Amino acid sequence: MSEDPNIIAFCCHYCAFTAADLAGTMRQQYPVNVRIVRLPCTGRAEINMVLQAFVDGADGVLVAGCEPGSCHFIQGNLRAVKRVGQTKKLLIEAGIDPERVEMRHIAASQGPLFAQVSREFTEKIRQLNEEKRMAPTVAVAQGETT
Amino acid sequence: MIVAERKPFDEIxxxxxxxxxxxxLGCGTCVTVCMxxxxxxxxxxxxxxxxxxxxxxxxxxxTEHTITRQCDAEFFDDTTSRLVEESDAVISMGCGVGVQFCSDRYPNKTVYPALNTEFFGATLEQGVWTERCAGCGQCIVDKFGGICPVARCSKSLLNGPCGGSADGRCEINPDVDCAWQKIYDHMETLGRVDELEEIQPLKDWSHNRDGGPRTVRKEDVRL
Structure with a gap:
């Protein structure tokens, strides 16, 4: 049994964070390793906030915002979609699997969906960690790059 | 401002x-504006x-550190110098000027560029920048309705347009505006289109880079 992966979930105050709260109220179970960072809007999620989470030891980062068309700040969630896309490209350059970051849309009323997404994402990251652990290690000599 | 783009990650x-x-080492001026x-x-x-x-x-x-400008000595303060001295090398995120200035300032350190410096340009919209000036050393835009044919015409024609202008676009790329179409349109708006009948003489390129790197001296402000 592999260790629980560290998951950081950047959640919008107006939707996914409320959904997470609702999931608890509804006694929905979701993995305890999902650490929620509440944001005023996913439009606040800077690219480097996500990268920094990985630098600081996260195995996966979930950005959870409102459904398209229902952002409290009009289009912060759509900006987040673009930034997550760009973050994936930057992760590829750094040799990190882009599947480790994901953007999801979860409305405030969807507590069960938040719990489901948390479970699925945790399982996906656990699988990626397992694959990485099994993969042969490639040592790179200083002064060379792959 | 000077517009630059980041180099491919693998190169850096x-x-x-x-x-x-x-x-x-980041720079807080032009390359901050062009992100x-x-x-x-x-x-x-x-x-x-x-x-x-x-x-x-x-x-x-x-280690990361950003200063206000990499092309002025006064912004390389003690903190910056200490950080440079503590490092084996510097990767400058300034334009080509900043990289060289930093390299001159710290001769015992290798300074690598992290950006490719592209042009003098303007912001068209957030995330889009375009070339507006070629730094030719002798500005003549007043004769062309405020539009520079040197920088914005693909052939730098002073007596345009060429035969490649079609539907207001340049033959090199349909996404590029024909500078001469814009010049004519703007001169028409200004009621000065007749001035374009005047044949422009050969431009004096001695103010350009033909004489090598240029220096500007303003004696009244020198210390």
């Missing part, structure tokens, strides 16, 4: 990987380098 990482401790080498972009590249070095097993420590 290859240079960084030659050392154990590098300083990533290529400011504090935010410095943070992003620093994170990428840290992740890549961990992932690839390279012993690399990255």
């Amino acid at each position: 990482f290859a240079n960084a990987g030659k050392h154990h401790k590098v300083l990533l 290529a080498g400011g504090q935010k972009e410095t943070g992003v590249l620093a994170s990428q380098l840290r992740l890549a070095s961990r992932e690839k097993g390279v012993d690399l420590e990255v």
Whole structure:
């Protein structure tokens, strides 16, 4: 049994964070390793906030915002979609699997969906960690790059 | 402003990987505005380098620091100098001017460029910049309705347009406006289109780079 992966979930105050709260109220179970960072809007999620989470030891980062068309700040969630896309490209350059970051849309009323997404994402990251652990290690000599 | 773009990550990482401790030095002026080498972009590249070095097993420590301008000595303060001295090499996120200025200032350190400097340009919209000036040393835009044929005509024609202008676009690329179409349109708006019948003489290119690197001296303000 592999260790629980560290998951950081950047959640919008107006939707996914409320959904997470609702999931608890509804006694929905979701993995305890999902650490929620509440944001005023996913439009606040800077690219480097996500990268920094990985630098600081996260195995996966979930950005959870409102459904398209229902952002409290009009289009912060759509900006987040673009930034997550760009973050994936930057992760590829750094040799990190882009599947480790994901953007999801979860409305405030969807507590069960938040719990489901948390479970699925945790399982996906656990699988990626397992694959990485099994993969042969490639040592790179200083002064060379792959 | 000077517009630049970040170099491919592999090129930057290859240079960084030659050392154990590098300083990533951002610049707070032009390259901040064009979102290529400011504090935010410095943070992003620093994170990428840290992740890549961990992932690839390279012993690399990255320090990040951003100063107001890399093309003026006064902004290289004590903190910056200390950080440079503590590092094996510097990766400058300034334009080509900043990289060279930094290199001159710290002759015992290798300074690598993290950006490709592109042109003198303007912001068309957030995230889009376009060339507006070629730095030719003798501005003549007044004769062309405020539109520079040197920088914006693909052939730098002073007596245009050429035969490649079609539907207001340049023959080199349908996404590029024909500068001469814009010149005619704007001169018409200004009621000065008849001035375009005047044949422009050969431009004096001696003010350009033909005489080598240029220097401007303003004696009344020199110390």
